[in-house]
Each structure stands twice: as structure tokens, then as C-alpha cells.
Amino acid sequence: MTIAPIVRTVRVKAPPARAFDIFASQMGRWWPTGKTIASKPHVEIVLEPRPGGAWFERDADGEETHWGKVIAWDPPRRMLLGWQINSGWRHDATVQTEVELTFAPDGAGALVTLEHRDLERFGADADKMAGLLGNGWPGFLHAYAGLAGAHVQQGEGS
């Protein structure tokens, strides 16, 4: 089974090298708050700028939650990231899908293209739902809560 990759493009005023740098080194500043996988909001998102580098978010307490890793690092034109977040919205190094970013010149700015592919690997993950259920009913509820977004999230109480 193959699932069509997600392809999204966006234009920015900065040229490719600058856009690449902002994307990678200031991810925690532009990434929408609340759209991450940890239980607490992120204060930083780190993308270590080298093949094999880690990709993780860090909350105000210094707690780190891993997202995946850098597969290829070719500034200013391309980065290939391993998205190790499973369909239960948890970090899982055994389920890796690929997210490729390309930064192409576009006038004075850049055209940024994102492709998230190998989505059928979530299918292998779905087949492993037995394992998810093995973690008990809460694990499965969490999977659906993840799919339903903030719908089921509880407030932080402050």
C-alpha cells in the first residue's frame, strides 16, 4: 500500500540560504506553540545541523522530547529529516517517515517545498497496534486524542 506524500510549498522574502537558516536554527521561534508532541509547551526546538543530528523539543523545565533525526544536511538547498513520530503521536524510533525540505531561489526570495513521504509506514505502525494496545487502553485513547487534536486535551490548570 502506498499513500500519496504530503507536499506543501510556501514563498518567503529571504533568499534560500537565509530561509534555510531561519527554518533550522530558529524552529522553536516560528513553530506554532501547542503544535508539538510533548505534554508541556516548547521553549526551544533543536535541529542539530549535521547528518545523524538529533531533532527534539525542550520545555521550560529542560525536559527534552525527541522528534527524530537529520538524515541529510545540504545547506542552503536541502535538508532531509527523519520524522520518528508514530500514529499515536509519540516518539518512536522504529517508525520513521521522511520530511524533505528544499529551498529554491524565487526572485529575490525563496520557494520552500516540504514533502512528507513514506506515509504507508504508519500502516506498518497500524499493524503494530497490538503493541499499542499492549500498553493498555490509555495508549489507544491517546492515539485517538492525538488524531482529534486539542479536542481531548486537558488544560494545564494554570
Add this chain to the structure above:
Amino acid sequence: MAYQSAAAEALSALADPTRRAIFERLAAGPSAVGRLAAGMPVTRPAVSQHLRVLKAAGLVAETAQGARRVYRVDPRGIGAMRDWLDDHWATALDAFATFADQQVPETDAP
């Protein structure tokens, strides 16, 4: 969003302990009705009825294998995942573009 109601339907279908037990058995591997019913404290027609509910909720899919029907966990959850990611990346990239365009340009005018 669509998968919110899909998720609600799925959760509601799984609120029944027998259906949950059937679903968990299928999560471990595809199975025919007869094998599912064996070892469960409910009749085979009851299992069939539960399977219909699970199927309607998008949790279980059936395929014909010769004369018998084999049930398995429906991977449609992946479709919901893809929709979620698509929305997610659209939001994230928009946020990136907005932030990047606010930065002091380090570029020469065209």
C-alpha cells in the same frame, strides 16, 4: 474536523467491553468470525453484530477469503493521520513564512 467525529464514533464503538475485546483480538492479527467467537462468552451471531458496529465506526475491515470473511483492523486511521499532518504542515509552514518575513532582511534588493 472530520476525524474528530470519526474518532468520537470509534471511541463510542469501543466503549462496549465485548467489542473492545474483539477489536483487541483483531489488532493481534486478522481473523474469521468463527475463530473470534471461539473462546468468547458470546454467540457467533453476537460477534457478527459487534463486527458490524466496529466496521461502521471505521475500526475494522472485512475481506472475502474463499467462502469465509476475514476481519482485520482497518488502516483508515492512517488517512486521518495524513489529513492531520497535511493541516499541520500547512499551519507550520505559514507560521514559518510569517516569522521569516518579519526578520530583518539580509538580502540586497532585487
